[in-house]
Every structure is written in structure tokens, then in C-alpha cells.
Amino acid sequence: MSHSISSPISANRRRFLMGAAALTTGAAGFRFPTPAIAQGAPLKVGFMLPYSGTFAKLGKFIDDGFRLYVERQGGSLGGRRIEFVQVDDESKPESATDNMNRLVGRERVDLVVGTVHSGVAMAMVKVARDTNTPLIIPNAGANEATGPMCAPHIFRTSFSNWQVCQPMGKVMFDEGRRRVATITWRYAAGSQMIDAFKEGFTRAGGTIVEDLALPFPEVEFQALITRIATLRPDAVFAFFAGGGAVKFVKDYAAAGLNRTIPLYGAGFLTDGTLQAQGADANGVRTTLHYADNLDNPANRVFLEAFKAKTGQDGDIYAVQGWDAAALLAEGLKATGGDWSARARATSAMRSARIDSPRGPLSFNRAGNPVQNVYLREVRNGRNEVISVAGQAVDDPARGCRVQA
Numbered sequence: 001m002s003h004s005i006s007s008p009i010s011a012n013r014r015r016f017l018m019g020a021a022a023l024t025t026g027a028a029g030f031r032f033p034t035p036a037i038a039q040g041a042p043l044k045v046g047f048m049l050p051y052s053g054t055f056a057k058l059g060k061f062i063d064d065g066f067r068l069y070v071e072r073q074g075g076s077l078g079g080r081r082i083e084f085v086q087v088d089d090e091s092k093p094e095s096a097t098d099n100m101n102r103l104v105g106r107e108r109v110d111l112v113v114g115t116v117h118s119g120v121a122m123a124m125v126k127v128a129r130d131t132n133t134p135l136i137i138p139n140a141g142a143n144e145a146t147g148p149m150c151a152p153h154i155f156r157t158s159f160s161n162w163q164v165c166q167p168m169g170k171v172m173f174d175e176g177r178r179r180v181a182t183i184t185w186r187y188a189a190g191s192q193m194i195d196a197f198k199e200g201f202t203r204a205g206g207t208i209v210e211d212l213a214l215p216f217p218e219v220e221f222q223a224l225i226t227r228i229a230t231l232r233p234d235a236v237f238a239f240f241a242g243g244g245a246v247k248f249v250k251d252y253a254a255a256g257l258n259r260t261i262p263l264y265g266a267g268f269l270t271d272g273t274l275q276a277q278g279a280d281a282n283g284v285r286t287t288l289h290y291a292d293n294l295d296n297p298a299n300r301v302f303l304e305a306f307k308a309k310t311g312q313d314g315d316i317y318a319v320q321g322w323d324a325a326a327l328l329a330e331g332l333k334a335t336g337g338d339w340s341a342r343a344r345a346t347s348a349m350r351s352a353r354i355d356s357p358r359g360p361l362s363f364n365r366a367g368n369p370v371q372n373v374y375l376r377e378v379r380n381g382r383n384e385v386i387s388v389a390g391q392a393v394d395d396p397a398r399g400c401r402v403q404a
């Protein structure tokens with residue numbers, strides 16, 4: 001496991017804080033109303049993300065997005081300096097409890113931000129509940145995290161697996177697709193996303209001809225692609241992400257299926273992957289809570305700043321990291337940077353209204369985003385909005401007992 005500790009607090013910033021402290025008592029005895037906490041220890045944020053494996057780029061972009069937001073606030077949120085500790089979770093559920101305990105126990109972080117993989121996230125949620133550690137999930141869609149496992153100190157700045165896929169059912173039916181095959185990795189996120197799509201599609205009147213799956217994170221798609229060619233469905237709905245999504249879309253096109261059986265999916269199939277997929281992704285339609293060409297001021301600021309910092313185009317993962325920092329800022333602003341007033345901080349976070357690059361972002365009683373879900377199509381290397389598949393889509397938070 002790679003584990004590193006880095007502090008973004010520059011010498012300049014430290015000098016500034018010392019200078020500010022010296023200024024608080026001038027010759028006339030005047031005191032500036034500096035928040036006491038601004039002079040205290042930094043808030044320690046533990047990143048538990050995949051920095052290796054098929055989701056490595058996703059983890060890096062979440063990390064970059066979060067740090068970028070904090071840097072743009074001068075290294076502090078709500079007057080409180082922020083420092084980071086990071087752990088590579090490798091998208092391995094079997095190591096997740098140890099990794100989380102390491103952050104909470106040994107590193108004594110104030111809150112944890114993570115992760116990408118739903119199975120890993122479920123273990124994190126359990127530790128966060130057992131140890132009363134605040135957690136912001138910047139990707140993993142495991143429905144339970146904001147369902148039966150919900151808690152007032154657990155938040156998500158991404159989506160639930162249900163939320164991004166259920167709206168696609170009606171979209172595909174309305175586009176005339178009647179017999180659809182599904183394909184995914186056999187793990188929590190895969191089955192939940194496929195179930196959500198099927199819920200929307202069969203309710204609209206569609207028929208599922210076959211569900212295909214392979215173990216996470218395998219990428220030997222050939223036999224399943226051959227099966228799709230034999231089944232000849234009207235269309236395919238897929239969930240893959242990261243390196244696996246790149247390979248699936250390329251293999252699908254190499255088999256010539258992109259010309260005969262239209263490919264649809266959860267937006268992760270083509271987000272952060274288009275450079276590697278090239279023309280093979282053209283025409284793929286997906287639903288997601290973000291699109292490259294969303295024309296709002298927050299998205300323009302975000303895309304420009306992300307490009308300037310990393311030299312790369314921002315994507316949904318970077319947006320989710322950026323918004324995780326924006327959400328934490330709401331909590332720290334409400335308490336003048338005092339994280340010991342946690343209940344006030346987390347309740348301010350629950351009622352936050354964030355002007356996100358994705359559009360308006362608020363939270364339901366379970367801490368899951370309420371947000372637009374867009375229908376996008378890949379055109380010239382970009383995920384472009386075609387329509388809003390669902391306005392202010394909420395998650396049902398099935399099984400969550402936290403009251404509003």
C-alpha cells in the first residue's frame with residue numbers, strides 16, 4: 001500500500017499566519033477579530049482513493065479537484081488551514097477496513113474523503129459509523145451509503161448508482177429500443193446500476209434479453225461481445241469505468257458492433273476516457289450528472305482552472321472532488337473553522353446549496369445529491385448534452401432512518 005503524507009501549507013502562508021497573529025495586538029491595544037481557530041492546528045483530511053489499478057485516473061482527478069478548490073481559497077476553508085494524508089485503496093474491498101482504520105486510528109484524521117469503488121466505500125461507511133468519523137464520498141455510488149447505512153455525518157458529492165441509471169430506461173424506450181442486453185462488472189456498483197436501468201426500462205415497457213457480466217476488474221470482453229452479436233438486441237446498456245471502459249468501448253467498435261447495435265450506458269463509460277477511446281466512442285449515449293459543454297459560469301471557471309493546474313481536461317471525477325471541498329467549506333464556514341462544533345458543521349453541510357460545475361447541487365436527508373441527470377452523446381471527443389433526462393433527480397434513500 002502506498003501511503004504518503006503531504007502538506008500544502010506553504011512557507012508564505014505560515015509566515016502570513018504568524019504575521020496576522022502579531023498584528024492582533026497593536027500599539028493602541030486594538031484586536032482584529034481573527035477567528036481563534038485560524039491559529040490552531042490544520043484540519044487533517046484523509047484521502048482514501050485508488051491511486052493505482054483500473055480506477056487510478058479517477059482517484060487522481062478527485063484528489064486534483066479537491067486540492068485545486070482548496071488552493072483557490074488560499075489553502076484554507078472557512079478560515080481553517082487544510083492538510084492532507086493519502087492512502088491508495090487500490091479498489092480492493094478486502095483491504096478497505098484496514099486502510100480506513102489506519103487513517104482514523106493512526107493518522108487521527110478529522111474527516112475522510114473517499115472513494116471510487118462501491119465495495120470499498122461500504123467498508124468505509126461501516127468504519128465511519130462505528131468511529132463517528134465524518135465521511136464525504138466523492139464517487140462510489142453504493143445505494144446503501146445513503147440508504148440503510150445513512151448517518152448525519154456521511155455525505156456524498158457524486159450520485160447513487162440508482163440515480164444516474166434509472167432515468168436512462170425511459171430515454172432508451174422513447175428512442176425506440178425495445179429489446180436490450182446489459183453488460184457490466186459483477187460487483188456492487190455494476191449490479192445496482194443495471195438494476196436501476198432495468199427498473200426504468202421495464203416500467204416504460206421494454207424487455208431485457210440478457211444480462212451479461214464478468215468479474216471486476218477483468219477486461220477480457222471478447223466472449224461477451226460475441227454473445228451480444230448472437231443475441232442481436234436493439235441496443236446495449238453498459239456500465240464500466242476507467243481503464244475497463246476504455247477497453248470495452250474499443251473492443252465493441254473493433255467487433256463492428258457500434259455500427260449495428262447502438263451502445264448506451266452510465267456516463268462513466270465515456271467520462272475521463274475519451275482521449276483514449278478516440279473515434280470509437282463517437283455516438284455513444286449515456287446519462288450522467290455532468291457534461292463537458294454545460295454552459296454555466298461555475299463550469300467555465302472549473303474547466304479553466306483545472307486545465308491551468310493539470311494540463312488536462314476536467315471530468316466528472318474532478319468535479320466531484322472539487323464539490324467535496326466546496327461542501328466541506330460550507331461546514332467550516334458555519335463554525336468559523338471550528339470542527340469541534342461538528343453537529344453545526346454537518347447540519348450546515350446537509351442544507352448546503354452549491355453552485356457546482358454540474359449545475360445546482362443540494363442534498364437530501366440522507367446526504368445524497370439532488371441534481372440534474374443529463375442525456376449526453378459523444379461528439380468529436382466530447383460528452384455533449386442532448387437533453388436533461390431528469391431535473392433535480394433525488395434518490396429514494398430507501399431504508400434511511402435519518403429525519404429531514
Ligand code: PHB
Pocket residue numbers: 058116117118119139140141142189240241242268
Ligand atoms: C462504483 O464502484 O461505485 C463506481 C466506480 C467507478 C465509477 C462509478 C461508480 O465510475
